[in-house]
Amino acid sequence: MADKLLSISRRTRKTPFTPLVEAAGVKGYTVYNHMLLPTFFDSNESDYWSLCQDVQVWDVSCERQIEVSGPDSERLIQLMTPRDISKAVIGQGLYAPLCDENGLLINDPILIKFAPDNWWVSIADSDVRLWARGLAFGLGLDVQIREAAIWPLAVQGPKAEELVSRVFGEAARSIRFFRSKMLDFQGHSMMVMRSGYSKQGGFEIYLNDPALAEPLWNELFKQGADLKVRAGGPNLIERIESGLLSYGNDMNFTHNPFECGLDIYMDLDADIDAMSLKALRALRGKHVHQLVGIVFDDAVEFDDFRVEADGELVGDVRSQVWSPRYNKFLTMVMMKRDFLADNSSITIDGKLGTIVDLPFDFGNIA
């Protein structure tokens, strides 16, 4: 497809950072949770090297925080996920599949226990608020559910810790992965978590006052000038190299967590009241597809994302990118397990691809 313009309106919501993102020269957006998500500023490849070598600031406000509070909040959160949330501590983030009663994926958020009886569901791209509210109404749960006035800003890259500690103080350095601290910016306290949608290290700052968007952005760029800080966004090359999943891309509401390799994020033998538990126990070992990587030496043209073997459809290409670091064409493909049982490679478009587990292990591939 040739380049197409995005028609922007109030429905494709802007964020408190949008004017700053625009001033920084954003060239592309996608729409995520009905909100603008910057995708690239220079080019995917130039942005990639900056992210891997230095530090970037990302407007990820589209990671909307669905706040579930009230006496039944933990009960509702546990109902929605097959991951045991009972041991979560305040300020902790848990990556967790949300699954319906058939074990199919509704979303794959970070669950954050912000306070007792107050959870934040930091969502991928589907209206979890509507599902949670439907469940709560139907079950008569004593909860309040709202999209919180929180706009995450990510600081990602090897120099992220240096930059965040300059702006929020040395305390940031001791934050462990998926843990957070309430830290001060210009007299205002906000949550800072070590997390983010890259494997280059970094933090997410949960901005809770839109009036501070500009001062915070500007301070990060001022303090980061010598670190070569740049504006960025989730980077297609980096996230595929790192094997980070994207709901809606790599999997959707027709897939279950086994198919996506999310087994370790489920506690199917725990004594928890998750609505998906029965279905997922029954599915264990019996799922039809598996998300895998297929690595090619050259770029491949797929016909409508189809992966065929002997004229038969055996897989569906969900994500693909050229890796400038490894000089490989990386694809993430939902493959039939029947085919995987007997094959470790496949030829597409005349090119031989090696089938590998995710995340990619470039020590073995290169």
Add this chain to the structure above:
Amino acid sequence: MADKLLSISRRTRKTPFTPLVEAAGVKGYTVYNHMLLPTFFDSNESDYWSLCQDVQVWDVSCERQIEVSGPDSERLIQLMTPRDISKAVIGQGLYAPLCDENGLLINDPILIKFAPDNWWVSIADSDVRLWARGLAFGLGLDVQIREAAIWPLAVQGPKAEELVSRVFGEAARSIRFFRSKMLDFQGHSMMVMRSGYSKQGGFEIYLNDPALAEPLWNELFKQGADLKVRAGGPNLIERIESGLLSYGNDMNFTHNPFECGLDIYMDLDADIDAMSLKALRALRGKHVHQLVGIVFDDAVEFDDFRVEADGELVGDVRSQVWSPRYNKFLTMVMMKRDFLADNSSITIDGKLGTIVDLPFDFGNIA
């Protein structure tokens, strides 16, 4: 904002018509229900005149059909809307606000009674499927809820009836507004309804076999050549001139139907079991905002969509466009009713605007 590219991926789903839309030279998309919606092909204004004078074919597959079937289907549909659906007949479409227990808008779909115990919710841009499934699970309803394999294609414009009757036969001409017939295309039956997101007249064809997307598209263009048929999409100029609301733009989940002038689509005194009924009855006459038009002779620059009077925020601009037909700048604004009670005009950016009811009445304005 300068033009920005849309980063397209599997998450921004294509439709069976996307290759045809691309071949027709689409220049812009928006994302709607996680799906590509073409917005313009030549320019907004050129597309507008074509729509108003001739006939266009629109890929509105993004109007996803949430199919609710089973013994409790009518009960669930009625629960979700304050409009009385009990008198709907097979094949009828009903524009209906969906409201939560607080009376706030979840969506504003066309409800279609496709068959006994089989409803289609032809949705605007929010995941109604998740809300419906949450409610059904929580209440233990005996329903199946799925996104149906249906891709609507709209034929809109004054010559739409001629074109559709050439392709589907003369029976199309007798279809009344928001009624439908199952009509034949190349031996295959599909629903054709007189409806669509313009006031230029036309139909929506509910394609139920993706393999027929190309033959149907090509036949419409072949039969419509002398009618000057063009590819198009919901047109910003036309829909605002016509006062057609857009969920997410003109109103969202913070608004109630009174604020949007949807009073006639509610049956608040009926004996129906809608979850919003109590809240909406209590809100009657007490809502804070009202969606109105403000008409200017010249284009106006708003500061962050704010409408201020004497330094006080009195309104929020939701949609705006220059009308080439009327030479007016048209805005749709969610205004405080307190202000409306005492004012019929307002000055913004040094320009006087006349406040009018929606839809715009150009007989009075011009």
